[in-house]
Amino acid sequence: MTRPTIGVGMLGYGFMGRAHTNALRKIGYISWPPPADIRLVAIAGRTESHVLGAAERFGFQRAVTDWHELIDDPEIQLFDNLGPNSLHAEPTVAAARAGKHVVCEKPLARTAQEAHEVWQAVAAAGVKHLCAFNYRFVPAVRLARQMIEAGELGEIHHFRSSYLQDWLVDPAAPATWRLDVNQAGSGALGDLGAHVIDQARYLVGEIRAVSGRLKTFVPERDGTPVTVDDAFEAVIEFSTGAVGTIEASRFAAGRKNALTWEINGSRGSLAFDLERLNELQISTGRQGFTRRLVTEATDPYLSLWWPDGHIIGWEHTFVHELHHILQAIVYDQPIRPHGADFEDGYRAAEVCDAIIRSNASGRREPVSYRTL
Amino acid sequence: MTRPTIGVGMLGYGFMGRAHTNALRKIGYISWPPPADIRLVAIAGRTESHVLGAAERFGFQRAVTDWHELIDDPEIQLFDNLGPNSLHAEPTVAAARAGKHVVCEKPLARTAQEAHEVWQAVAAAGVKHLCAFNYRFVPAVRLARQMIEAGELGEIHHFRSSYLQDWLVDPAAPATWRLDVNQAGSGALGDLGAHVIDQARYLVGEIRAVSGRLKTFVPERDGTPVTVDDAFEAVIEFSTGAVGTIEASRFAAGRKNALTWEINGSRGSLAFDLERLNELQISTGRQGFTRRLVTEATDPYLSLWWPDGHIIGWEHTFVHELHHILQAIVYDQPIRPHGADFEDGYRAAEVCDAIIRSNASGRREPVSYRTL
Amino acid sequence: MTRPTIGVGMLGYGFMGRAHTNALRKIGYISWPPPADIRLVAIAGRTESHVLGAAERFGFQRAVTDWHELIDDPEIQLFDNLGPNSLHAEPTVAAARAGKHVVCEKPLARTAQEAHEVWQAVAAAGVKHLCAFNYRFVPAVRLARQMIEAGELGEIHHFRSSYLQDWLVDPAAPATWRLDVNQAGSGALGDLGAHVIDQARYLVGEIRAVSGRLKTFVPERDGTPVTVDDAFEAVIEFSTGAVGTIEASRFAAGRKNALTWEINGSRGSLAFDLERLNELQISTGRQGFTRRLVTEATDPYLSLWWPDGHIIGWEHTFVHELHHILQAIVYDQPIRPHGADFEDGYRAAEVCDAIIRSNASGRREPVSYRTL
């Protein structure tokens, strides 16, 4: 048992930092044997006192306030970027060029152009790259993918999905970097919609055209202009001919973290709700939907966990995701198809940009994807 | 108690004929005292043996194979048109011009132009006119309207709705008049989508722009070309600034009669599912949705029925709807706002036409409404 | 087509009178051809003005204040007893002895002894007898029975059922005859529990022992002592060895008409909720429950109604039930197994009495059934 050790450098220490660290610490005993031993080498953040506290709490060996130190650290083999969207491109590219494998939170970048540049640079560096569309790693979502691949739904006709939250419906909710186009790129679209788009691509296939509408309901908060969308709506078409609607909003009163989708095929349908992420609704006969608890040992990722019927939580998606890239690194396996790599990150950004273009032009916009 | 008697002439004897007749027969003892005594005067249909059988079964005094006989019959004060879409305009207009009040099934006509002509002619005749958007008469839907009018949801931001059925997902399903553009005008759009559009208009307000996509998955059945849509998808914008997605499909495997919608406002949200039409999901605090059984005696239309918790069915919407027009006739009350009149029928047709235009043009299409 | 005419005499004109009349009036056109033409001959009630109004509204030819007039009326072939429990035995027996077929609302009588006497007398008269356990006529319930008979659940191990309402939880709710042991026999037990017991017997089989507890939470209302139970709980054992719990309460805040049950067998499980009576939850694989909408044309009783997915209501159970006895009369068919006859009414009363005995004795009480 000569397991390799992989050193991790992390940029960001908010709740995503906590979620990723938790995953990295659990892999060592939840998956057994783990693909590698994890060393939490260093964590970077702007505010010294905060990042020092995070390092102590999460168990990183050291804290730094300049992310370049992570790039220069030879003990770090995996760079995990959880910073705000405006800090995705530069550090991630730098890390890859320094030979480190990279994880980057979604959206990969603020625009498709920026995302393409990141993908190009990172691919050229020859490292493993994963864009953290963690909802691919929900067992029910991967089970859905498996069923669709196996033809259990037949030809897919429809995909409809919403990602609904309510934290901006209060007009007094404060301004944050997420409401500033320069820092975030877009609003509900890039933050929540990117997940919807990635689910669509993972489960149904490539999106070839969109007709979209963005909406900002509250144009100013705390005296600061809101320069991103509060919500978007779009009709989409897939290369396969399937059609659907997608949507995200931070103004859906009573909805907390409601990423839902339904897929209808010629032989059956599936439905999912992130607030009940242990369940997949399956209709493969003529008669109604079966509430399938995706908690069997034979279900995707469930061999890591508990007996049948003992549910897992949101944080577990990160365990599966980071376990996936560790396996990819150690055994030199591809990130795709079950993980999203930076090409997936880039492609989601192209769809987001097409929705923004459609909003402005009033036209159905084709989505064209660049290669490397 | 000198109740008036209202004679009814009906065009059509399929399941809608059964549903309307059932309603007309029940009004006399379910609402008490009823606004009028109903006389089932005559029923018209193409096939003599069928229409004779229907008259006997439903209790009409006579059966005719030429609908003009209904127009000429002085005993008929209310003309109820349940024929195929291509038979909506001419008989309805003729009846109105003969001084009869008119009910016409939805969609009012095959195109907005045709619908406008019907509305114009009927309005000029000075009779009561109701377009049978019966889902306005679901108690939960009317309760939703009341809550929205009372401001319980605040300003409305989102409306999303689908009407999903699965009867065409089988490629061997036979051709019917509903799949022929000349007889039906459109497919899922006019048949199911018209309900969605009417719910949007009844609950949220006027639609001012649409970006739509039609889709025909199976282009030919029984050797006959399918000349209508199997499904449509659209992004819509309301005059108020609210935005949303609407959709209808006859290709949604496992969905039988699933008209669902959700409305999000600045103070709360509502959700509805026609397959559970006795329930309204209400979120007016910060915390989740309440499954409200709309079966209290004080709920809309429920004083007609049973004790709390004793549910009603789909057919009851027709009792409420026909009771509504009878009251309008007897007491000279307006059909609006809780009933849909022919202006509502026309306006829904304008939205449908705009979706068809948008599908062809690839553009977001404004919806403009003509007056009389 | 020489359909017989069956004259009906009804005792009682409250909401049950409305429900039964509605059913009798609908049978003539909903089932086609109906087994008989119905003549609403006479309705009886204590208060002259009320019963006159009911006769006019419901369409009975005459109103009487003495139920004996119904017995003496040769035009009446079917006597439908909807009176309070204390008026079940004498008029029903009298009608049967006069050669009339009889329907009697549940519970058949106030005690097992009284129920046995009624059953004996009526059986001796040779007429058709039906005890109005109308929930046997919910399509989902009959489908459940069919699935169990076909062995789809294997050997039954468990039955658990509650019938929960909330109308007495308010301590200021007024006293009614339902709270008086002399008029009602028992409280939640005979009113709601009798339905639970009948469902158990219809779906699983004979009950052989009970351990029960009665409870009266509010001992006095309007200065009148409450002499019946507000709720009961029991453990039951079936002759087959299956075990379960049953319960009814009028003190379940938030529950309006919640008759629910779940049945677990060696090969599968079923679950039902009367507030969603169009649905049956079915688990016959290893994986979760399927929400089956019991609205297909091939489902029990559904050929009478509407296209797939168009739900029916509570009142429809009476249409099915009265249609059933009319067929039994006209074609001389047995009421059993899908209808409950007076033996079923008597047997339910035996179980109720055993629960009352068990409550008093503190012992598990065997249930023994007398024959004719």
Added chain:
Amino acid sequence: MTRPTIGVGMLGYGFMGRAHTNALRKIGYISWPPPADIRLVAIAGRTESHVLGAAERFGFQRAVTDWHELIDDPEIQLFDNLGPNSLHAEPTVAAARAGKHVVCEKPLARTAQEAHEVWQAVAAAGVKHLCAFNYRFVPAVRLARQMIEAGELGEIHHFRSSYLQDWLVDPAAPATWRLDVNQAGSGALGDLGAHVIDQARYLVGEIRAVSGRLKTFVPERDGTPVTVDDAFEAVIEFSTGAVGTIEASRFAAGRKNALTWEINGSRGSLAFDLERLNELQISTGRQGFTRRLVTEATDPYLSLWWPDGHIIGWEHTFVHELHHILQAIVYDQPIRPHGADFEDGYRAAEVCDAIIRSNASGRREPVSYRTL
């Protein structure tokens, strides 16, 4: 920040060992600052190779095959007993007598007598003791307790609960120690029913009488007699006058880990389902149940976790539970009322024994509780 260090010795290394270890490892960074630093000192198990593997995986400093070594180890301050029921009493008492704080999995012992002895011995030792009824630590359950204590439900009338699993419904399922009365004490009763009883006691109050029935459907597996119950059913009465039904089964086809309960009070009702443990169904008005996602930062235990709407899993209950006893140890706080101590473990055993007595006697059995 001079945090104490607490050394843990664990008996058992199966899935409960994994669940407890996971919790102990997470406390150090999920709660911040944690009440103590945890040292995983030693783990004991019968099979050397297995326990060595577990120690390596879970991170214990050493593995032992004789639990007495844990008792003698001065580095251990907390003894966590996850062994089979027959190994609860002796090691736990020995650990307490050696001055170690103790956690013991439920049921505390195989009989009330044995449980009382354990409680007595441990209480006399003056250490902290917690019986691992981990479902008290579900946020929704603790929220329910808080609502009930605050009077939001008024006076409680009803408690009904089932704990349903299906892993024995297959007659070919193998024999395990759980089916042997000497090792397990009882079957579904002590394993699942104990949780139900503890929820009843935690939420409603003390149980004073039971009428119960045990059932063994498959009397032999693998040629070994099954000497425990496969299921039990009981009517219960609380000291307060509330009544209810409780039940557990390993024969409920389609139910995986379905601990459900409903509580009805004079002012409202609550309902819970462990398979959807992030939700509490709340009815405090007259109108239906609200699906409350218990994932707000202000909800019990949720300050440890993620933003609103991001659900947690089954394993999190152990984090809360072990965090609770660590706080109790470090700050010398009581385990009760939110944790279950050994008196609670003993009292649950008294209820189990009374159900067994009632099954044999056929009588309603009072439950009397001994003091120290």
